[in-house]
Amino acid sequence: xxxxxxxxxxxxxAAGESAAQDLRVGAGERFTTIGAAVAAxxxxxxxxxxxxxxxxxxxxxxVPRLTLIGEGRxxxxxxxxxxxxxxxxxxxxxxxxxxxxTGVTHMQDRAAxxxxxxxxxxxxxxxxxxxxxxxxxxxxxxxxVRGNDIRGAGGxxxxxxxxxxxxxxPNTRVERNRITGQRxxxxxEFSKGAVATDNVSEENARYGLxxxxxxxxRYERNTFVRNRAGVAVMYSKGIEMRDNAxxxxxxxxxxxxxxKEITDGVLIGNRFVGSSTGLYLEGASRLQIADNExxxxxxxxxxxxxxxxxxxxxxxxxxxxxxxxxxxRTVRSTFDANYWDGYRGYDLDRDGRGDVPFHxxxxxxxxxxxxxxxxxxxxxxxxxxxxAAERVFPVLTPSLADASPRMRPQP
Amino acid sequence: MNAVALVLRAGxxxxxxxxxxxxxxxxxxxxxxLLFVFGGAGNQVVLSLLNATLLLxxxxxxxxxxxxxxxxxxxxxxxxxxxxxRPAVFTGLYLGLALPLAAAFLLGxxxxxxxxxxxxxxxxxxxxxxxxxGALLTATFAALAMAVALGTDDRLKxxxxxxxxxxxxxxxxxxxxxxxxxxxxxxxxxxAMLTLMLGNPVDVARVLVLxxxxxxxxxxxxxxxxxxxxxxxxxxxLAVVALSLWCALPVFLARRRFLRRDF
Numbered sequence: 170x171x172x173x174x175x176x177x178x179x180x181x182x183a184a185g186e187s188a189a190q191d192l193r194v195g196a197g198e199r200f201t202t203i204g205a206a207v208a209a210x211x212x213x214x215x216x217x218x219x220x221x222x223x224x225x226x227x228x229x230x231x232v233p234r235l236t237l238i239g240e241g242r243x244x245x246x247x248x249x250x251x252x253x254x255x256x257x258x259x260x261x262x263x264x265x266x267x268x269x270x271t272g273v274t275h276m277q278d279r280a281a282x283x284x285x286x287x288x289x290x291x292x293x294x295x296x297x298x299x300x301x302x303x304x305x306x307x308x309x310x311x312x313x314v315r316g317n318d319i320r321g322a323g324g325x326x327x328x329x330x331x332x333x334x335x336x337x338x339p340n341t342r343v344e345r346n347r348i349t350g351q352r353x354x355x356x357x358e359f360s361k362g363a364v365a366t367d368n369v370s371e372e373n374a375r376y377g378l379x380x381x382x383x384x385x386x387r388y389e390r391n392t393f394v395r396n397r398a399g400v401a402v403m404y405s406k407g408i409e410m411r412d413n414a415x416x417x418x419x420x421x422x423x424x425x426x427x428x429k430e431i432t433d434g435v436l437i438g439n440r441f442v443g444s445s446t447g448l449y450l451e452g453a454s455r456l457q458i459a460d461n462e463x464x465x466x467x468x469x470x471x472x473x474x475x476x477x478x479x480x481x482x483x484x485x486x487x488x489x490x491x492x493x494x495x496x497x498r499t500v501r502s503t504f505d506a507n508y509w510d511g512y513r514g515y516d517l518d519r520d521g522r523g524d525v526p527f528h529x530x531x532x533x534x535x536x537x538x539x540x541x542x543x544x545x546x547x548x549x550x551x552x553x554x555x556x557a558a559e560r561v562f563p564v565l566t567p568s569l570a571d572a573s574p575r576m577r578p579q580p
Numbered sequence: 581m582n583a584v585a586l587v588l589r590a591g592x593x594x595x596x597x598x599x600x601x602x603x604x605x606x607x608x609x610x611x612x613x614l615l616f617v618f619g620g621a622g623n624q625v626v627l628s629l630l631n632a633t634l635l636l637x638x639x640x641x642x643x644x645x646x647x648x649x650x651x652x653x654x655x656x657x658x659x660x661x662x663x664x665x666r667p668a669v670f671t672g673l674y675l676g677l678a679l680p681l682a683a684a685f686l687l688g689x690x691x692x693x694x695x696x697x698x699x700x701x702x703x704x705x706x707x708x709x710x711x712x713x714g715a716l717l718t719a720t721f722a723a724l725a726m727a728v729a730l731g732t733d734d735r736l737k738x739x740x741x742x743x744x745x746x747x748x749x750x751x752x753x754x755x756x757x758x759x760x761x762x763x764x765x766x767x768x769x770x771x772a773m774l775t776l777m778l779g780n781p782v783d784v785a786r787v788l789v790l791x792x793x794x795x796x797x798x799x800x801x802x803x804x805x806x807x808x809x810x811x812x813x814x815x816x817x818l819a820v821v822a823l824s825l826w827c828a829l830p831v832f833l834a835r836r837r838f839l840r841r842d843f
């Protein structure tokens with residue numbers, strides 16, 4: 170009998186726990202504000218919010234395993250005065266909302282959605298409109314930020330915040346988000362092992378992706394277009410960047426991809442098109458740079474003297490004003506089996522590789538690196554003469570050479 | 581019919597049957613056609629055509645023009661024996677040389693463009709700039725050729741002077757600019773460079789075409805400077821004025837020689 174009672178008690182407890190609490194918010198529902206529903210929620214509850222506009226104080230989630238679902242994309246309006254939602258418990262999911270109008274402040278990094286010291290949160294399919302910071306993760310671990318549409322107010326660098334901001338948030342996955350009009354589209358700082366895939370970061374006031382002190386991160390199939398300063402990846406080890414597109418970063422200080430103090434990374438299968446500078450390497454070393462396409466850039470690659478032991482292979486250089494520029498006569502990176510549209514060599518043994526080396530740094534590129542004004546002579550016939558002279562007596566240009574350039578671009 | 585039109589018509593009729601001019605037009609058309617078919621996309625075609633234009637147009641205008649003036653010596657003397665005013669004879673002769681040359685250039689570049697232009701992604705503004713600068717370069721160097729040929733009766737000397745002028749303006753001048761940049765690179769040179777570019781018609785033409793391509797936006801700070809000084813509306817206007825002045829100078833020189841010369 171006593172055993173039966175204990176069993177019954179256990180069963181009922183389990184049933185109570187498993188019958189997930191389902192709370193509804195909306196006009197005519199039990200709760201009219203999301204904050205009230207969150208306050209009443211037990212761990213594991215699901216809160217469904219009906220369509221409409223909600224103006225209420227910052228919602229603070231402190232209950233774990235909560236799922237917050239917007240039905241018909243309810244709008245949370247901050248009225249230019251506050252943050253909208255803070256997640257302070259593990260395993261919380263937020264899906265299907267629109268967050269708007271946090272206003273601009275210089276007193277704090279005001280974020281529409283802030284995640285503080287939690288694990289495994291999911292921020293999925295939300296819209297962010299005119300938020301200073303849209304999604305701000307601080308000391309979060311293993312979160313997923315997916316399919317959000319973030320449109321900043323479009324302010325300049327000093328009156329704007331980042332789209333997806335990670336600070337000390339390792340193992341975060343940032344997937345399929347669309348970010349425009351923010352300061353930095355995606356910002357990673359001190360976030361080890363984070364992954365960004367299939368995002369589109371477009372026309373942000375500073376960088377499409379800005380990335381500091383975050384080792385072992387991976388970027389795949391992202392698209393960065395017309396960001397004011399391009400993309401900057403700095404002070405990190407073991408970065409993997411594959412199949413991204415870096416497009417149309419134009420301006421005097423714009424780099425489609427700026428790599429500064431990066432070591433032991435791979436850069437494979439990316440496209441660099443239509444930028445002032447495609448790839449800028451400063452203090453970057455031991456990088457594997459393979460199978461990328463550099464097309465119609467001002468400078469395809471700028472290699473500073475402190476970039477060591479990088480290996481370029483299988484890349485394609487087509488229609489760039491300058492293929493490779495450097496500020497030094499000794500270059501400590503190697504080039505092998507790339508395709509250069511400026512190559513004029515021959516291939517007698519028909520193995521698909523040119524029989525004479527290609528020197529991608531033109532004498533003119535060296536002059537321009539030293540004296541930028543000389544750029545006014547671009548395409549001058551005198552440069553044809555200099556180029557011809559260089560091919561015959563390659564004494565002027567740095568030792569850098571591709572010993573076996575490809576005769577044809579790879580398909 | 582007035583005297584200018586009379587002389588012009590005779591000159592054009594003469595040159596329309598000229599095999600060298602025909603070869604020039606067909607050669608240009610072949611190069612342009614090949615570039616459109618094999619030369620890659622968009623900007624690449626314009627940039628390749630630009631290099632061909634900058635080198636070929638002055639060379640052909642100078643060499644052909646010099647030869648033509650020497651060859652027409654008897655015709656000129658015959659004309660001057662007629663009751664025609666000398667200035668009108670000069671204008672007719674000059675236009676009779678420059679217009680067929682410019683027409684050969686424009687047809688050589690224009691026909692392939694008309695065949696492919698609409699279908700390809702070649703920037704139209706840049707091609708207009710290219711055609712315009714090519715035509716004005718033709719007019720400039722044709723006048724220079726006349727000035728040279730009217731200045732000396734020695735054909736060898738005249739031809740050497742023409743080739744020298746071609747080399748100086750297409751290659752030597754920019755080589756000098758490059759040397760200046762290397763020597764005085766420690767001083768701010770941006771304004772000086774812009775001025776130097778205006779000092780040579782070939783450079784003006786090149787810069788005009790380059791700024792009409794969006795390629796200038798790709799060239800960082802200097803590209804931006806370049807664009808601000810020579811882009812927009814005032815830039816092309818400045819380039820057009822500079823090119824026209826450059827055209828007027830040798831025309832004036834040749835005209836003066838023609839009027840003062842004792843044939």
